Amino acid sequence: MRDHYKGYRLPKSVIGFAVRYYYRSKISLRDLSEMLQDRGLSVTYETIRNWCQTWGPVYARDIRQKRGSAFKDKWHIDEVRVKIKGEAFWLWRLVDSTGEEIEILLQRRRNAKSAIRFLKKALKRIGQPPRVMVTDKLKSYNKAHRVLLRTSEHRSHKRSNNRAENSHQPTREKERQMRGFKTPGYAQRFLSSMGAFLNLLKVKRYSVSAKEYRQKLKESLSIFHEIVVSHPQSI
Incomplete structure (x- = not known):
């Protein structure tokens, strides 16, 4: 299986890493650019923004499909x-x-x-x-x-x-980090995607033992990695 999406010069794993961190954590695009630079990858924050806007909703949709709708009543x-x-x-x-x-x-x-x-x-x-x-x-x-x-x-x-x-706390934190949302449409798309990422990746570390937390996080990351690498080459 090809390790690159069609039209992208960097591997799927790098794109998935950047998108995952941006939606999951209180981190800026420029911080992500520096993190990748530290790993020998020169990527501008504008490129990472494009990755997030393009692939964030796609990964979020796949997360929802994989996890289904088995919510509590x-x-x-x-x-x-x-x-x-x-x-x-x-x-x-x-x-x-x-x-x-x-x-x-x-x-x-x-x-x-x-x-x-x-x-x-x-x-x-x-x-x-x-x-x-x-x-x-x-x-x-x-x-x-x-x-x-x-x-x-x-x-x-x-x-x-x-x-x-x-x-609402993650929304407020991300809103401050982004210095506010630019348009209602962007806010709806971004926050809807962020919710899916948090559902999968935000393991409640204080409600389980350290061993169980590590296992749950490992399983969540495995699901996300599978989504990233198995996705079609282009969208």
Whole structure:
């Protein structure tokens, strides 16, 4: 099997390494360029940006296909304010009870119509409603629950949605590192891909033993490596 994607001068493994680190870690394009230079590879940060924009969504799609949709049946939903070029947007995020991201959607509004649109998108991906839906006190969720999730229990007690609220932290960290998102479309594409990378690669090291952590990380990296090397030569 060829070790290069068609039209690229560097091996698949190098492209996969750069894309993985950019989506998984709080690292800049210039830092990645220096890391590769330290390994004897001269790559500009603009080239790495192109790799990430081209291959990030492709790898993310393959990660989702490999892992399937076996999420827990307890959903935590929350929304966070994101400013893009001075304009306010709302990033809606849905995670399961283990913190795995199921769906995100960047929208201009924080009303019932937006909540329904977001949950429809999530249901289309999962294919079935949750057993429990946990939200904050936003009243828009009440209507969305009545319209789409009548069979699910709806909980909105104080502090019961810390799981979803904590899931926004990587977005905030990456937003600061990137000095803000440039357009709503780019933010949606990037954050959606980042969620897939984190689901696979962010092993919860503090909830398992060191031996189990190393084994889980090894398995996750093996899955990602398989995706990188087995992908078609061009897209």
